[in-house]
Amino acid sequence: MKFVILKNLTRTTQNVTDSIRFKENMILRNITTSNTIITAGSTYLDIDAYACCVAMQELLKLKGVDAIAYSNASCNYSVIKSLVQEGKVLTSLPFDLSEVDAKYVIVDVSDPDYIKDSVPLDKVVQVYDHHVGFEEYWKNRIGDNSQIEFVGAAATLIYREWKKLGLEYKMSKTTALLLNAAILDNTLDLTSPITTDEDIETYQELCKIAGIEDEWRAVYFSEVQAAIEADLKNAIFSDIKRISDNEVLPPNFAQLSIWDAQRILNNLEQIRQWLEACTGSWMINIIDIKHRLSYFVCDDTYHQKKLEEVFSIAFQNGVTKSDRAYLRKEIIKKTKFK
Numbered sequence: 151m152k153f154v155i156l157k158n159l160t161r162t163t164q165n166v167t168d169s170i171r172f173k174e175n176m177i178l179r180n181i182t183t184s185n186t187i188i189t190a191g192s193t194y195l196d197i198d199a200y201a202c203c204v205a206m207q208e209l210l211k212l213k214g215v216d217a218i219a220y221s222n223a224s225c226n227y228s229v230i231k232s233l234v235q236e237g238k239v240l241t242s243l244p245f246d247l248s249e250v251d252a253k254y255v256i257v258d259v260s261d262p263d264y265i266k267d268s269v270p271l272d273k274v275v276q277v278y279d280h281h282v283g284f285e286e287y288w289k290n291r292i293g294d295n296s297q298i299e300f301v302g303a304a305a306t307l308i309y310r311e312w313k314k315l316g317l318e319y320k321m322s323k324t325t326a327l328l329l330n331a332a333i334l335d336n337t338l339d340l341t342s343p344i345t346t347d348e349d350i351e352t353y354q355e356l357c358k359i360a361g362i363e364d365e366w367r368a369v370y371f372s373e374v375q376a377a378i379e380a381d382l383k384n385a386i387f388s389d390i391k392r393i394s395d396n397e398v399l400p401p402n403f404a405q406l407s408i409w410d411a412q413r414i415l416n417n418l419e420q421i422r423q424w425l426e427a428c429t430g431s432w433m434i435n436i437i438d439i440k441h442r443l444s445y446f447v448c449d450d451t452y453h454q455k456k457l458e459e460v461f462s463i464a465f466q467n468g469v470t471k472s473d474r475a476y477l478r479k480e481i482i483k484k485t486k487f488k
C-alpha cells in the first residue's frame with residue numbers, strides 16, 4: 151500500500167489531474183474495502199468456522215479486497231494444531247483498523263444472539279451459514295448477500311463462492327486442507343444425512359487441490375481424537391451451546407464428535423461432575439463417528455422424557471444410544487416445534 155502511494159507522488163509531478171483522481175480512487179478503495187472483517191460466533195470456533203474465515207479472507211484478497219479473518223473466541227478440539235500452524239485467524243485486530251468503519255462478513259453462524267456481543271449487527275454485509283432459522287431475518291436486512299442453507303458444512307458454501315469466480319485453482323493447499331477438514335468434521339466423515347452431493351463434490355475437488363488421497367480422513371480424525379483425549383474437560387467446555395426457546399432440550403447442550411467414543415464413555419462419571427458446574431440442566435451428545443451413532447447423556451428426568459418422545463429412545467441411568475449419529479444442529483432442528 152505504501153509503495154503505491156509513493157509511486158503516486160511521483161506521478162503528481164507529471165499530471166496533477168490524473169494524480170488527484172488516482173488519490174480519490176485510493177481513498178474510495180480504502181473506504182470500500184480495507185475494513186472488512188470476517189468472523190464467526192462469539193463463543194468458540196470449530197474447524198468449519200475457522201476454515202471459512204481463512205478461505206473467505208484468501209478469496210477476498212484475490213479479488214483485491216484487503217480483508218482480515220478475526221476472532222477472539224477460543225478454538226475447539228476440531229481445530230487441530232497441524233492445520234493452523236500458520237495462524238491465519240487473528241485473535242486481535244490491527245491497531246490501525248477502525249472498528250467504527252468496519253464491515254463484517256459472518257461465517258458458520260447467523261443467530262443474532264450468538265454474534266451480537268462481538269459484531270454490530272447493522273454492520274454485517276454478508277452471511278454464510280448452514281444453521282437454519284434466521285433466513286428471513288437476514289434476507290430482510292441484506293437480501294441476496296445472505297446465504298443460509300442446510301448443507302453439511304459452511305465450508306461448502308464458501309467453496310461455492312470460489313467456484314462462482316472461477317478462482318479455485320488459485321487456492322492455497324493449506325486453505326484446501328482446512329476446508330476439507332471442516333467438511334469431514336461437520337458431516338461426520340460424510341456419513342451424516344445432512345451431507346449433500348455438493349459437500350461430497352467439494353470434498354473431492356479439495357482433495358485434488360490439496361494434493362491428498364482419501365486416506366487423509368483417518369489422519370485428521372486420529373489427530374482430533376488425540377486432542378480430545380489429551381484434555382477432555384477443555385474439549386467439552388469449548389463446545390457447549392446455550393439453548394433457549396426449546397421445550398425438549400436443556401439449556402446447556404454439549405457435544406463431542408470423536409472417531410471412537412469408547413474411551414470417553416469410560417470417563418462418564420467425571421464428565422457428569424464437570425457438567426454439574428453449569429448453570430441449569432445439561433445434556434451431552436457424544437458422537438461416535440466410527441460406529442455411526444450418538445450417545446445422549448442427560449440426568450434431568452424432565453428433559454429425558456421429552457427426548458425419549460422425540461427420538462424413540464429410552465434412557466438408562468442417564469445414558470442412551472441413538473440408532474444413528476445425530477449432529478447437535480439436527481437435534482435442535484428436530485426439537486424446535488412451535
Ligand SMILES: [Mn+2]
Pocket residue numbers: 198199258280303304336
Ligand atoms: Mn459448521
